[in-house]
Amino acid sequence: MQTDVVRIGTRGSALALAQAAETRARLMAAHGLPEEAFEIVVIRTTGDRIQDRPLSEAGGKGLFTREIEEALRNGRIDLAVHSSKDMPTVLPEGLELAAFLEREDVRDAFMGREVSRLKELPRGAKLGTSSLRRQALTLRLRPDLKVESFRGNVQTRLRKLEEGVAEGTLLALAGLKRLKLEHLASEIMDIAEFPPALGQGAICIETRQGDERIGQMVAAIHHEATGAALICERAFLAALDGSCRTPIAGHATVEADRIRFSGMILTPDGSQAHRIEREGSVRDAVNIGTEAGARIREQAGSQFFAGWS
Numbered sequence: 001m002q003t004d005v006v007r008i009g010t011r012g013s014a015l016a017l018a019q020a021a022e023t024r025a026r027l028m029a030a031h032g033l034p035e036e037a038f039e040i041v042v043i044r045t046t047g048d049r050i051q052d053r054p055l056s057e058a059g060g061k062g063l064f065t066r067e068i069e070e071a072l073r074n075g076r077i078d079l080a081v082h083s084s085k086d087m088p089t090v091l092p093e094g095l096e097l098a099a100f101l102e103r104e105d106v107r108d109a110f111m112g113r114e115v116s117r118l119k120e121l122p123r124g125a126k127l128g129t130s131s132l133r134r135q136a137l138t139l140r141l142r143p144d145l146k147v148e149s150f151r152g153n154v155q156t157r158l159r160k161l162e163e164g165v166a167e168g169t170l171l172a173l174a175g176l177k178r179l180k181l182e183h184l185a186s187e188i189m190d191i192a193e194f195p196p197a198l199g200q201g202a203i204c205i206e207t208r209q210g211d212e213r214i215g216q217m218v219a220a221i222h223h224e225a226t227g228a229a230l231i232c233e234r235a236f237l238a239a240l241d242g243s244c245r246t247p248i249a250g251h252a253t254v255e256a257d258r259i260r261f262s263g264m265i266l267t268p269d270g271s272q273a274h275r276i277e278r279e280g281s282v283r284d285a286v287n288i289g290t291e292a293g294a295r296i297r298e299q300a301g302s303q304f305f306a307g308w309s
């Protein structure tokens, strides 16, 4: 019956559609359901509309999720598929992150027009990115480079690179893999030198709290270790009150019942940075993230955030 069809809400970019298709494929496999049991509903968000300025100036994270969450709340869709790294730490009343799919590679990848490594870019070359984290980490390694704003989805950014708007760019390897464009990555960045965005590489599923049918359905595709890592990373972000104006990096890894978190904050010009490492039981994932956030904040001091946040 038509009313039983599970409606999956997503943005319309190629990456978002790939993520929604992956979620549907996993749900089909987990429950032995045919493709017709699902409908993918594309929703245009404010973030998709704004192409002409950095998102940090347009109001930050919720820009890619607001309209999708509205559709979820009013019942137009039954679940929403997101990139965890685009999710604000506080969700609207009545919604929850019910499942995380097994994480893809968390690292960033570099692509150059004429060189294959970030370090090989000529002096003063332009690096295209709109991510403050990528800007700060790049300038830390190469203070001579110029950062050129590079908005738009993965394909748009690749086109801009081809057109010579910049000499190189950085993208999430996970996104390239999901788009089958992994071969374009000429350098995979070192995780210690170039830590990812919190949440990078992990697809999450948002649902209505108390919707038992959908809750049970998505529980079958939840990946425990990814869930623990993401809970820890989101607690760190929440403790730092992270906005798009604050370059924040880091990630958690889970092995058996241990979780290890490593976080970093930087000034946008990369000249100052602080790091934190924490380890403990996966059961303490939230506390480890929260505590790491409080500690790095203390370490940095209030003047660290004062100048530019």
Ligand SMILES: NCc1[nH]cc(CCC(=O)O)c1CC(=O)O
Pocket (backbone or CB within 6 Å): 083, 084, 085, 086, 154, 170, 171, 172, 173, 174, 175, 199, 200, 201, 202, 203
């Ligand atoms: N902000 C856009 C965005 N959100 C998630 C990904 C990549 C996929 C992921 O991290 O899961 C990207 C593109 C990029 O940073 O290259």
